[in-house]
Amino acid sequence: MKITLRGKNIEITEAIEEKVGEKLSKLDKYFIVSENVEAKVLVRTYPYGQKIEVTIPTEYVLLRAEVVDQDLYNAIDLVIDKLEGQIRKYKTRLNRKSKDNKLAFNLASIEPLDDEEEDVLVKTKTITPKPMDMEEAIMQMELIGHSFFVYRDTETDAISIVYRRNDGDYGLIETE
Template identity: 45%
Template structure:
């Protein structure tokens, strides 16, 4: 069972908002075989331009789920965050299941298809683009791009190399180091 820590900034967390948030975020519990003893940290913020931001963090034993959304409707932001968290869980479970399957294939043992959740895998491939961002690529060095990526809290960053004028990508590797993808534009 998730324990909820719901905070409001520039907004009073009414019982209706609390119930709606707990019901929407609580839907992720169906993905857990054992009920997690975890806390869902929810921040609800409203701004002077009438937008509402919802941030949710759920630290679990092997993964931290985190999502945030800003829309003009508080309830809409809560819905979108709940959907993001659900996608993250399905993606994580698919990764774990693939690793489980690979281990069994390596050991040449048959696998029961029900164990590896083919349904989640199918859902992952039916993803759609729900948000588009457009921005100008600023010329910088790969080191500057890594700093920008870290400041934004992202795991990758696209930039224009100041020396070669090519579009490149820096990304954070699982081992904690960084990678650089250089492109050749023809």
């Protein structure tokens, strides 16, 4: 697995690099072709602790986990545990579907979750995205008290989704 490691408000030392590399290498066994997999790791320092974000895009699934902890090395351990949990959950769901699923993982090396509950869809909504610009969409989202809002961008005529990020800022998802 290739690793891209960046730091914000923190210098990435050799010790941090080694720890991240050692822990992420444990995930190699889960991927069919681990050389084609790239993990993007971002380490940040905040007054309340250290944050590590790991994103591993594969052809069929996106793995992403983040952890905040006072101890960076503990945060690294915890984020790897989260990623392994996501992989096991994905395998369990694939086994339940028992269809010809597209795979990004070496399923033989993944222990399925025994105690995972079935996900249940509790509500379905049909919407017609209204034309507006991003600023208006943010205002609409705030007015209705949601964490995201779907709209048709007046400039591109594409469906877009504006959302509130964990850091309090806004994000934008644009469709093609």
